[in-house]
Amino acid sequence: MVESRGSDVSKFFSHPCQFIIGAMDIAALPLDHVHEVAFIGRSNVGKSTLLNAIFNNKNIARVSNTPGRTQQINLFSVMAKLYIADLPGYGYAKLSRTAIRTLSTLIRNYLFYRAQLQRVFLLVDSRHGMKTSDFEMLSFLSECGVVAQIILTKIDKISGLELSSVLKEVEQDIKPYAICHNKIIPVGNSPNSAIQSLKEEIYGICTPHTEI
Numbered sequence: 595m596v597e598s599r600g601s602d603v604s605k606f607f608s609h610p611c612q613f614i615i616g617a618m619d620i621a622a623l624p625l626d627h628v629h630e631v632a633f634i635g636r637s638n639v640g641k642s643t644l645l646n647a648i649f650n651n652k653n654i655a656r657v658s659n660t661p662g663r664t665q666q667i668n669l670f671s672v673m674a675k676l677y678i679a680d681l682p683g684y685g686y687a688k689l690s691r692t693a694i695r696t697l698s699t700l701i702r703n704y705l706f707y708r709a710q711l712q713r714v715f716l717l718v719d720s721r722h723g724m725k726t727s728d729f730e731m732l733s734f735l736s737e738c739g740v741v742a743q744i745i746l747t748k749i750d751k752i753s754g755l756e757l758s759s760v761l762k763e764v765e766q767d768i769k770p771y772a773i774c775h776n777k778i779i780p781v782g783n784s785p786n787s788a789i790q791s792l793k794e795e796i797y798g799i800c801t802p803h804t805e806i
Contacts, residue, residue: 603790603797606672611649614669614677618696620703623669629800630677630710634701635717636727637683640747644717644781645670645680647789648796665697667704676800679704679711685727705738712799713741713775715792720746720780723760724767732771743775744768745792750782 617623633641646654668680681704682697714735718728735742744764749757761778768774781788
C-alpha cells in the first residue's frame with residue numbers, strides 16, 4: 595500500500611507543471627473547485643529553488659539572489675487538478691514603500707479571500723530560524739483560518755546538530771498557533787527524501803481522490 599501510494603505520488607508529479615497566470619489582483623485568478631496550496635516566506639528563503647525541485651524542472655520558477663524578485667502571484671497547474679501559488683516574499687527591504695504596500699495588500703487579499711486555498715507552506719531559512727515577520731505571518735494566517743505548515747530550507751548549509759536544534763526551537767515557536775501543522779519538513783538544495791515527503795503531503799491535501 596505504501597509503495598503504491600509512493601508510485602501514485604511520483605506519477606502525479608511527473609506530469610508537466612503549467613504556468614497559468616501572474617496576477618497582481620486576486621480577481622484575475624481562476625475560481626473553480628481545484629484544490630490549491632501556496633508557498634510563501636521571507637525574500638530569498640529558497641522558494642523558487644524548492645518549487646523547481648518538486649517538479650524536477652529548473653524552469654518552473656525563476657531563481658534569483660535578488661530579494662523581492664517575485665512581485666505577483668504566480669499560479670501553476672498540474673493536470674488541471676492542482677493549483678500551486680508562488681506568493682511574493684515578505685521582508686523585501688530593497689523595494690520602494692509603494693511597492694511593499696502593493697505586495698502586502700496583494701498577499702493579504704489572497705490569504706483572506708482565496709476560498710479554494712487548502713494550505714500555506716511557510717518557508718523558514720534553517721540558518722536563521724523564525725523571525726518577527728514569520729510570526730506576523732502566522733498570526734495573520736490564524737486570522738484567516740488558513741492551515742500553515744513550516745518548511746525549513748537550506749538545511750545543507752548547516753550541520754546536523756544545528757538542524758536538530760533549530761527543529762526543536764521552531765517546534766516550540768509554533769505551538770501557540772492552532773492553525774500550524776505540527777509536522778515540519780526540512781529541505782535542502784540537493785534532492786532528498788524530504789522532497790518526496792513534501793510531495794506526499796501536497797498530494798494528500800489536494801488530490802485525495804485523483805485518478806492518475
